[in-house]
Amino acid sequence: MKVNIHEVCPRDGFQSMPAFDKDTKVKIINRLVKCGFHELEVTSFVSPRAVPQLKDADEVISEIDRSQPVTLRALVPNERGLERAHALGIKKLKLMLSGSDSHSLYNANATTFDALERYRSVVKKATTYNINMTGSIAVAFGCPYEGDLPVKRHEEICDKYEQLGITKVSLADTTGMGNPHNVSKILRHLMKSFPHFTFTIHLHNTRGMAFANALAALEEGVKDFDSSTGGIGGCPYAPNASGNIATEDLVHGFEEMGIDTGVNLDRVLDVARYLEDIFPDQVDSFLLKAGKAKSLHKAPGRQRIK
Ligand code: ZN
Numbered sequence: 139m140k141v142n143i144h145e146v147c148p149r150d151g152f153q154s155m156p157a158f159d160k161d162t163k164v165k166i167i168n169r170l171v172k173c174g175f176h177e178l179e180v181t182s183f184v185s186p187r188a189v190p191q192l193k194d195a196d197e198v199i200s201e202i203d204r205s206q207p208v209t210l211r212a213l214v215p216n217e218r219g220l221e222r223a224h225a226l227g228i229k230k231l232k233l234m235l236s237g238s239d240s241h242s243l244y245n246a247n248a249t250t251f252d253a254l255e256r257y258r259s260v261v262k263k264a265t266t267y268n269i270n271m272t273g274s275i276a277v278a279f280g281c282p283y284e285g286d287l288p289v290k291r292h293e294e295i296c297d298k299y300e301q302l303g304i305t306k307v308s309l310a311d312t313t314g315m316g317n318p319h320n321v322s323k324i325l326r327h328l329m330k331s332f333p334h335f336t337f338t339i340h341l342h343n344t345r346g347m348a349f350a351n352a353l354a355a356l357e358e359g360v361k362d363f364d365s366s367t368g369g370i371g372g373c374p375y376a377p378n379a380s381g382n383i384a385t386e387d388l389v390h391g392f393e394e395m396g397i398d399t400g401v402n403l404d405r406v407l408d409v410a411r412y413l414e415d416i417f418p419d420q421v422d423s424f425l426l427k428a429g430k431a432k433s434l435h436k437a438p439g440r441q442r443i444k
Contacts, residue, residue: 139396139397139398140361140397140398140399140400141356141361141362141363141392141397141398141399142176142177142361142362142363142400143175143176143363143365143385143388143389143399143400143401144175144176144177144178144179144211144338144362144363144364144365145170145173145175145177145178145179145364145365145366145367145385146179146340146364146365146366146371146382147166147170147366147367147368147370147371147382147385147409147413148163148166148167148170148178148179148180148181148198149179149180149181149182149192149212149213150179150364150366150370150371150372150382151366151367151368151370151371151381151382151413151420152181152191152192153182153189153191153192153372154191154370154371154372154373154379154381154420155191155370155417155420156191157190157191157193158191158416160194160197160198160201162416163194163198164198164201164202166409166412166413167180167198167202167203168202168203169405169408169409169412170367170409171202171203171206171208172206172402172405173367173401173402173405173406173409174208174399174400174401174402174405175208175400175401176208176209176362176400177208177209177210177211177230178208178209178210178211179211179212179213179232179364180198180199180202180210180211180212180228181195181198181199181212181213182195182212182213182214182215182219182234183195183212183213183214183215183218183219183220183222183223184213184215184219184234185215185218195212195222196222196225196226199212199226199228200226204227209229209230210228210229210230211228211230211231211232211272212228212230212231212232213231213232213233213234213274214231214232214233214234214260215233215234215246216256216260217259217260217263219231220260220263220264220267220269223269224267224269228269229268229269229270230269230270230272231264231269231270231271231272232271232272232273232274232308233257233260233261233271233272233273233274233304234246234274234276235250235253235254235257235273235274235275235276235295236250236253236275236276236277236281237250237275237276237277237278237281237287237291237292237295238250238277238281238283238284238287238291239284240281240283240284241276241277241281241282241283241284241312244283245276250295251294251298254295254298254299254302257302258302261302261303261304265303271302271303271304272304272306272307272308272338273295273299273302273304273306273307273308274307274308274309274310274340275292275295275307275308275309275310276310276312276373277310277311277312277313277315278292278309278310278311278312278316278324279309279311279315279316279317279320279321279324279351280311280313280315280316280320281313281315282313282315282379286320289323289324289327289328292309292324292327292328293327293328293331295307296328296331296332296335300332300335305332305334305335305336306335306336306337306338307335307336307337307338308337308338308339308340308364309324309325309328309337309338309339309340310340310341310342310364311339311340311341311342311348311351312340312342312373312379313342313344313373313379314341314342314343314344314345314347314348314379314380315344315345316341316347316351317347317350317351318347318350318351318353318354319354321339321351321354321355321358322354322355322357322358325337325339325354325355325358325359325360326358329358329359336362337360337362338360338362338363338364339351339352339355339360339362339363339364340364340382341363341364341365341382341383342371342372342379342380342381342382342383343369343380343381343382343383343384343422344379344380344381348382348383348388349383349387349388349391352383352388352391356397363388364382365382365383365384365385365387365388365389366381366382366383366384366385367384367385367386367406367409367410367413368384368385368386368409368410368413368414368417368420368421368422368423368426369381369382369383369384369387369421369422369423370382370413370417370420370421370422380422381420381422384410384422384423384424384425384426385401385406385410386403386406386407386410386423386425386426387423387424387425389401389403389406390403390425390430390431394431394432403430407425407426410423410425410426411426414426
């Protein structure tokens with residue numbers, strides 16, 4: 139079995155850390171492009187006032203290594219973001235959308251459906267630029283303000299996306315409120331109602347449930363997974379949001395189960411160590427602490443008790 143790993147550290151990770159310099163960002167991305175990811179989410183073209191950590195997005199993208207066979211994608215909240223992405227030759231974009239009105243009002247100053255309506259012109263323009271658009275649903279497995287979202291809500295959002303011509307949607311557990319049971323329930327329902335859609339799952343490990351949730355999604359047939367090297371990430375518009383599932387933990391877990399990720403785990407671990415050197419308080423990764431399960435230790439021999 140083969141799955142696709144989408145690395146999101148340069149967007150989810152960078153936006154959740156204290157601002158740092160452009161050259162370091164370029165250096166991190168240039169290491170990530172060589173790890174074998176299916177896609178790399180390189181930034182979010184948001185207003186620098188909203189997310190000052192990404193204010194140098196345009197300069198960063200214009201300096202990174204574009205020679206590697208990895209699809210670069212970015213998040214956009216509006217037409218202005220689309221124009222910036224187009225000017226930089228980004229060919230895959232993800233629309234930012236919250237599944238609940240409370241989170242959406244805080245995040246985008248509009249209800250979920252008003253925000254979706256505003257995307258109509260963005261998608262239309264993206265088509266003329268030959269840019270591949272995908273959708274997202276943040277807080278899909280629990281909203282910190284409203285709790286669980288009824289699956290009808292996901293259905294209505296997917297219907298709207300389909301009307302816009304979008305059939306690839308990322309479901310995000312933005313604040314790690316999901317559990318394998320509701321992840322399965324929602325995915326089973328959506329995959330039955332929208333069999334022609336491709337769903338990506340975007341997991342945060344806020345409550346230690348991310349790998350279990352990834353397995354639940356895998357069992358429902360999901361093949362596309364977001365993760366962040368070093369487990370760094372968060373959401374500026376949600377209380378207690380913390381890191382994404384660490385890429386090295388997700389890849390290691392899948393590979394241990396015989397599932398091919400196409401990712402070079404040693405390279406990912408090198409980047410994670412580099413991140414740990416710069417941001418020791420932000421990195422959260424089981425594999426960095428414990429090493430690979432198959433890295434055996436030399437047997438110490440019989441215990442000598444004095
Ligand atoms: Zn996230």
